[in-house]
Amino acid sequence: MQLIESILAHSGSVAALRRDLHAHPELCFEEQRTSDVIARALNDWGIPVHRGLAKTGLVGVVKHGDSPRAIGLRADIDALPVTEHNHFAHASRHPGKMHACGHDGHTAILLAAARHLAQHRSFDGTVYLIFQPAEEGGGGAREMIREGLFDRFPMEAVFGMHNWPGLAVGQFAINNGPCFASSNEFRIVIRGKGAHAAMPHNGIDPVPVACQMVQAFQTVITRNKRPIDAGVISVTMIHTGEATNVVPDSCEIQGTVRTFTLDVLDMIERRMQEIATHTAAAFGCECEFEFSRNYPPTINHAQESAFVRRVMADVVGADNVLEFEPTMGAEDFSYFLQEKPGAYFVIGNGDGAHREGGHGMGPCMLHNPSYDFNDDLIPLGATLWVRLAEAWLNTPR
Structure with missing residues (x-):
């Protein structure tokens, strides 16, 4: 040395x-x-x-x-x-x-x-x-x-x-x-319709919608991204509900996306927004999608x-x-x-x-x-x- x-x-x-x-x-x-x-x-x-x-x-x-x-x-x-x-x-x-x-x-x-x-x-x-x-x-x-x-x-x-x-x-x-x-963050708000948990048919439950989204996001990594490209989608927060006997009005999902190229990042953001929007619509919910790009x-x-x-x-x-x-x-x-x-x-x-x-x-x-x-x-x-x-x-x- x-x-x-x-x-x-x-x-x-x-x-x-x-x-x-x-x-x-x-x-x-x-x-x-x-x-x-x-x-x-x-x-x-x-x-x-x-x-x-x-x-x-x-x-x-x-x-x-x-x-x-x-x-x-x-x-x-x-x-x-x-x-x-x-x-x-x-x-x-x-x-x-x-x-x-x-x-x-x-x-x-x-x-x-x-x-x-x-x-x-x-x-x-x-x-x-x-x-x-x-x-x-x-x-x-x-x-x-x-x-x-x-x-x-x-x-x-x-x-x-x-x-x-x-x-x-x-x-x-x-x-x-x-x-x-790259470091990026996303925030998704699923808006349904609250109801008594014993009578869920009177509302639109955003929780199973969030579960569907979280699972579907991983298919972006396994089925939309080339296997030789690096990319991570991590859902790190799900916030919803205030009581065990109430179907909540909304559910919020947050997390991070990491990639080594902007092309992969562009694809992930586009696919996540499509999945979030259409999954929410399929269950009769509305969806707010935010994607923030931090460090490249x-x-x-x-x-x-x-x-x-x-x-x-x-x-x-x-x-x-x-x-x-x-x-x-x-x-x-x-x-x-x-x-x-x-x-x-x-x-x-x-x-x-x-x-x-x-x-x-x-x-x-x-x-x-x-x-x-x-x-x-x-x-x-x-x-x-x-x-x-x-x-x-x-x-x-």
Whole structure:
């Protein structure tokens, strides 16, 4: 493993900063303190900072030489609406808010890289350090783009990194093509006619209609979608009724749809609406159908993925660079990759053995209240960022 000595030397202070961020989590578009901490650190290292993109986002600029070439490195900075179960010293001080996905660690990794890049500048061009708010449901990447991120900071490519529990520390994983799915939500309201449950013939019961719909939606996956295409329809909520002896007036169904392509997503939305509308009509009910598209699929670009893989191999050895198995989770880095070439990859967070005494009894998994980021990743992740930026800017296009 080829770690950069200057990054190792300062890893303790950066880990302390990470733990400070963990103790003071802030939700999407509320990351004012977090943004202040990041800006203060960048200013201390002589890095110009541009603030206010998507409310709390900021971009640091490290420039050297005369080359117009530029690369973007991104870290997300927001926390989750989760009540932490850990009780160690740096546990969240704000009930109902927690860094349960490691964005505090991602921020620390990019800050460690920023410090080295600013002090050594072994490249010709510009490195844009993108600290993005509101990844967890707020679409902060989309908002930064809307507010001129790529116009104000023109870059050839953009890259993102996420910690990955279960993958060993010292390993990376990346793939070409789709790596995270699109995230979409649906809401269906079936309107029937209430009645006494002992005399159901006097009403129109929406409950069996909902049951028919839920079963029929799975035929979209098994009979309308090509078997080689990925897609998920999950009904996660059914709300209806208030009493055991009353046929309800209405029934509401909600859930999520995940796909790796927009073509499959278009088909699923169309078929779900047809099934919902016609099933309701067949039983004499009315139907309201809502389908909300949130994050698009995250699709890595081939050349950029191959480039990252080569840099990873130089840092940790080819045997520690694994093929990433695509997940149906979602990530708003997808918006960046729709606008610019680039790649998104993961760094191993280990199995949770790094957690200090007082951690919760749950697993050290993403979005779990017993999770904690592994500080051993900071020098490795920062080394990868530095070597990636240097290799990109020093390699002729």
